[in-house]
Amino acid sequence: MTKTVGCFLVLAAWLLGTAPLGAQEQMRIAAIVNDDVISFADFEARVRLMIVNAQLEDTPDTRRRVAPQALRKLIDENLQLQEAKRIGASPTDADVAAGIANIEAMNNMPRGSLEAATKRDNIDFEQLRQQIRAEIAWARVVRRSPGSNFRITDEEIDITLNTIKENANRPQFLLAEIFLAVDNTVNEGEVLGLAERIAQQIRSGAPFPGLARQFSQNATAALGGDLGWMHQGQLAEEIETALRGMQVGQLSQPIRSLAGYHLVLLRDKRVGGAATLSPDSTIRLAQVHLPLGPKATPSEVKSQVDLVRLTADTAENCDDLARLAKELGSKLPGQLPEMKISALAPELRQAVLEVPVGRNTQPLKVAEGVAVFKVCERTEKSNIPTRDQIRTQIERERLDVVARRQLRDLRRSAFVDVRL
Numbered sequence: 158m159t160k161t162v163g164c165f166l167v168l169a170a171w172l173l174g175t176a177p178l179g180a181q182e183q184m185r186i187a188a189i190v191n192d193d194v195i196s197f198a199d200f201e202a203r204v205r206l207m208i209v210n211a212q213l214e215d216t217p218d219t220r221r222r223v224a225p226q227a228l229r230k231l232i233d234e235n236l237q238l239q240e241a242k243r244i245g246a247s248p249t250d251a252d253v254a255a256g257i258a259n260i261e262a263m264n265n266m267p268r269g270s271l272e273a274a275t276k277r278d279n280i281d282f283e284q285l286r287q288q289i290r291a292e293i294a295w296a297r298v299v300r301r302s303p304g305s306n307f308r309i310t311d312e313e314i315d316i317t318l319n320t321i322k323e324n325a326n327r328p329q330f331l332l333a334e335i336f337l338a339v340d341n342t343v344n345e346g347e348v349l350g351l352a353e354r355i356a357q358q359i360r361s362g363a364p365f366p367g368l369a370r371q372f373s374q375n376a377t378a379a380l381g382g383d384l385g386w387m388h389q390g391q392l393a394e395e396i397e398t399a400l401r402g403m404q405v406g407q408l409s410q411p412i413r414s415l416a417g418y419h420l421v422l423l424r425d426k427r428v429g430g431a432a433t434l435s436p437d438s439t440i441r442l443a444q445v446h447l448p449l450g451p452k453a454t455p456s457e458v459k460s461q462v463d464l465v466r467l468t469a470d471t472a473e474n475c476d477d478l479a480r481l482a483k484e485l486g487s488k489l490p491g492q493l494p495e496m497k498i499s500a501l502a503p504e505l506r507q508a509v510l511e512v513p514v515g516r517n518t519q520p521l522k523v524a525e526g527v528a529v530f531k532v533c534e535r536t537e538k539s540n541i542p543t544r545d546q547i548r549t550q551i552e553r554e555r556l557d558v559v560a561r562r563q564l565r566d567l568r569r570s571a572f573v574d575v576r577l
Contacts (some may be wrong), residue, residue, distance in 0.1 A: 182470050188228060189574040190235040195228075200398035200577070202281035203227045206288070209278045211356060211367040220353045225347070225503050226372060226577065236290035236567045241294035242299060248293040256289040273283065289299045292379075295560070304559040317547050324388040330400055333365055333382040335373040338417040340565045352411035352418040359408055373560070374417070376553045382422070396421055416561065438498045439536045440509060443475035445482040446489040447529040461527050469517045469529035478531050495534070505530070 181353050187200040201571060204220055212217050261271050275282045289529045299305060316331040335355060355368055366381025373382050389397060397407045409421040445468045447461045466486055472478035479491025498506055508518040509532055518530045542550070 162294045186576045188232060189572070189577060190232050191239060191572050193235045193239065195235065199231060199284070200224075200228055202284040203231055203288075206280050206284050207371045208431060209280055211371045213367075214363050221574075222358070226351055228575065230371075232573055232575075233564060233568075234287065236564070236571055237291050237295040237298065239360075240298050240567060241565075244290075246294060246297040248290050248297070248300060250462060252293050253286055253290050256293055256450065257286070262287075272428070285370050295564075299556055299560045299563060302354075302559055302563055304562065305556060307555055309540040314544050314547050314552060317551065318541070318544065320390060321388055321541055321547075324390045327389045329386050329388050329427050330392075331386050332384040332421060333369065333422040333424060334375075334377060335369045335382050335385050335420040336375045337372070337415060337419075338374050338561050338565075340568060348418055349411060351421055356411065356420055359420070359422075365408075375557045376560075379516075393419075395419075416558075439495050440498050440501075440532065441534040442473075442493045442509065443478040443482075443491055443531045443533055444489065444493060444528050445469055445472075445485065445491065446487045446488075446523065446526050447485070449522075458527070465527055465529045466520050469531060473530065473575050474515070475531055475533040489528075492533075498535075508534075 185197040186194055186196040186199045198377060201290055201479050204223050207214070207223050207227050207230075208215050208219055211223075213223070234569050238247070257271055258268060260266075264275070271285075271365050272282045280395070335352075337352050339345050340349050349500060351372070355372055359365055359368060366383075369382030372378075377384060384443070393414050397411075397413050399421065400423060403409060403423045405425055407423050407424055409419070409423075411418040411420060445465050447465050449458060449461055453461075454462055470482050472481050475492065482489075482491040498510070501509065505521065505523070508521060508528060512518055512532055514532050514535055516532060518532075520527050
């Protein structure tokens with residue numbers, strides 16, 4: 158009993174930030190996981206790592222909110238590393254070094270600079286190394302699991318591809334997600350509480366990607382929770398129901414699915430034929446443009462509109478239109494450089510997508526005038542994923558299920574003694 162009270166006093170002092178903890182307090186046991194010990198120093202360092210990586214303000218209230226998940230993460234990592242050791246899949250120091258180099262490359266950091274950056278942020282670099290070691294170990298454990306011996310057939314890929322094509326003109330959502338698994342009904346309240354706390358942090362200005370990297374429990378965590386563009390019909394019914402009432406930029410309430418709770422950020426949405434085009438799709442246009450004064454009368458507007466339409470209809474091709482525009486006295490260039498369709502103004506983008514190559518748009522009101530555009534070339538790069546991308550997505554989803562099931566089993570069979 159005395160030891161337990163002492164631990165609570167140490168934790169209270171640390172949460173309040175009243176004074177640095179001494180060596181004896183640092184070595185206090187935060188938790189025992191089978192045969193391994195998590196010290197209070199490990200716990201403190203992990204809380205600091207999570208706060209900095211999630212770009213949260215380091216306050217007593219933030220520490221209190223982060224502390225339960227930091228301890229749970231440490232316990233899970235010990236279980237993962239123990240299992241990797243049991244099956245002979247432990248990462249080497251070289252593996253961890255490669256993981257660190259990969260983080261540096263992804264963040265455009267010079268090779269070897271991550272350690273100095275963590276020290277500037279008052280982060281224990283060994284904690285980061287341990288986190289990376291556990292991630293590598295767990296990926297190997299899951300890959301060697303009997304449940305991962307699945308084969309993705311061409312028929313499965315065909316079904317997914319056909320579904321995507323059929324839904325290409327239906328609503329699509331650019332999403333990011335934080336997923337928190339519910340292993341059993343006993344810890345459901347704890348998981349829901351964590352989801353609500355994370356949602357509160359995001360609504361208070363904390364960056365979604367940082368929180369996703371630290372808290373999300375699926376494969377997209379390393380990507381900041383990025384799910385990319387998802388078609389209506391690809392998502393769980395509970396998530397699609399929530400999305401119907403959401404605006405771009407809005408974060409959902411915690412959404413309960415069979416596996417756990419989801420926090421979904423609607424980053425963007427789109428509908429219609431343009432949804433099948435990649436942002437990298439390009440177009441080249443020619444134009445004839447005539448000015449309109451700010452006080453142009455209706456008859457003056459009609460005269461200019463008729464003139465640009467007649468000129469465009471007379472042109473046989475884009476070079477011809479550019480020549481006629483110049484002869485007409487148009488002040489803007491007749492030939493426009495190749496550009497991404499996504500860079501066009503929304504009204505022009507829709508107009509040029511509705512006409513075939515070599516044909517003209519209807520007269521459009523543009524900057525200080527009226528213009529007709531002829532589509533010279535259009536390179537349409539489809540957003541529809543390749544077969545390899547679909548195979549990777551299916552594999553990732555299945556491995557996520559295997560990983561959650563295996564971690565759940567490790568937790569159930571483990572001896573865990575939390576001392577905080």
